[in-house]
Amino acid sequence: MKITDIHTTPLKIPYKTPYHWAQGTVNDAVVILVEVHTDEGITGYGECIGTPSASVIQVHLNLAARLCIGRSPFENARLMREAYHSLFQAFGTCSSPRYAGQVFAGLEMALWDVMGKAAGRAVHELLGGALRDEIQYFGFPQGESAEEVAAHARQLSDEGCEVIYVKVGRGELLDLEIVEKTRNAIGTSRRLRLDPNEKWGALNAIRMIQKLVAFDIECVEQPTDCESLTALAQVRAASPVAIAADQLVFTPYDVFNVCREKAADLIVLGLHETGGIARLLESAHIAHAAGVNVCIHGLYESGITTCAANHAAAAVTNLDDGNQYMNHLLEWDIVASPDLCLHEGRLPVLPGPGLGFELDVDAVGRASEAYLKTAERS
Numbered sequence: 001m002k003i004t005d006i007h008t009t010p011l012k013i014p015y016k017t018p019y020h021w022a023q024g025t026v027n028d029a030v031v032i033l034v035e036v037h038t039d040e041g042i043t044g045y046g047e048c049i050g051t052p053s054a055s056v057i058q059v060h061l062n063l064a065a066r067l068c069i070g071r072s073p074f075e076n077a078r079l080m081r082e083a084y085h086s087l088f089q090a091f092g093t094c095s096s097p098r099y100a101g102q103v104f105a106g107l108e109m110a111l112w113d114v115m116g117k118a119a120g121r122a123v124h125e126l127l128g129g130a131l132r133d134e135i136q137y138f139g140f141p142q143g144e145s146a147e148e149v150a151a152h153a154r155q156l157s158d159e160g161c162e163v164i165y166v167k168v169g170r171g172e173l174l175d176l177e178i179v180e181k182t183r184n185a186i187g188t189s190r191r192l193r194l195d196p197n198e199k200w201g202a203l204n205a206i207r208m209i210q211k212l213v214a215f216d217i218e219c220v221e222q223p224t225d226c227e228s229l230t231a232l233a234q235v236r237a238a239s240p241v242a243i244a245a246d247q248l249v250f251t252p253y254d255v256f257n258v259c260r261e262k263a264a265d266l267i268v269l270g271l272h273e274t275g276g277i278a279r280l281l282e283s284a285h286i287a288h289a290a291g292v293n294v295c296i297h298g299l300y301e302s303g304i305t306t307c308a309a310n311h312a313a314a315a316v317t318n319l320d321d322g323n324q325y326m327n328h329l330l331e332w333d334i335v336a337s338p339d340l341c342l343h344e345g346r347l348p349v350l351p352g353p354g355l356g357f358e359l360d361v362d363a364v365g366r367a368s369e370a371y372l373k374t375a376e377r378s
């Protein structure tokens, strides 16, 4: 089988309500749809995250895609290695594993989709087989005010989410209010995780954690700057609450360093950081050897990433039970099937073949028009 053509299309999907977090407010998901066509009539789909500039990422993605034409989709890992060399390593000064991960993720997952469809198997079956029947996700309440976050948290808890995860890092008074109101809303039986998204810093994080420990916090995610392994290790050494590493970790080498320095109790990993499914599993294996669980990260993404991450998660030995889910933010999705709504905070491990989804062609058209309208204005 040969790859004959690869199309990339920037899309914008609006959010139901603005998404508030420590670094600002987001109103939509901008992604780049990747379509890999083959000489056997099989088409595979993936997506890249399109921020901060879909047109810039698309240029680099198209350079990588061009290298794949005429090659077999079953050369996935080799193609990704060659693309990294050609686009980045070959120029020395441009070595950029993190950015490359974002550029290559959609291409890599589309190649997995082709491979699964060609084999008539789900992608998780090609990854060694699912280790579980379902993936558990945390309830991720949204809102601008503490009251809105807490009310949504109560709803998600009532719907069966066992882990509730809220964004903080939005100012000390608001953070304290969010945590107190959310804990009161979900009661004592649910686990509560906080994510200040680098905004607290080491000294302040230790102080904030001391204040918040009374609310039975299960975990605090990436309270410190994404570039300082030392700062995260410093917080973890002083914290009575478990610490997770997120923005600090993109590559297998990052995972190794976090584990070696004992900087985190949990590692948050996403396909758009690692550069796709294979590197996510490679990274997870390193954490497993260190006795650290991995949970799946979410970004401004469509159901394509939800499906791809579900297949990868099915094969992660050390998968945590609080994984990130972003579909509830979307006003509408570009995936027509399967149903990606959570039931009691869970999705089944998705069947194939491939990544196992059908695109909603009309929704893709709407999302393309929405992106083009934005591009015209900028």
Ligand SMILES: [Mg+2]
Pocket (backbone or CB within 6 Å): 195, 197, 221, 222, 246, 247, 268
């Ligand atoms: Mg995070």
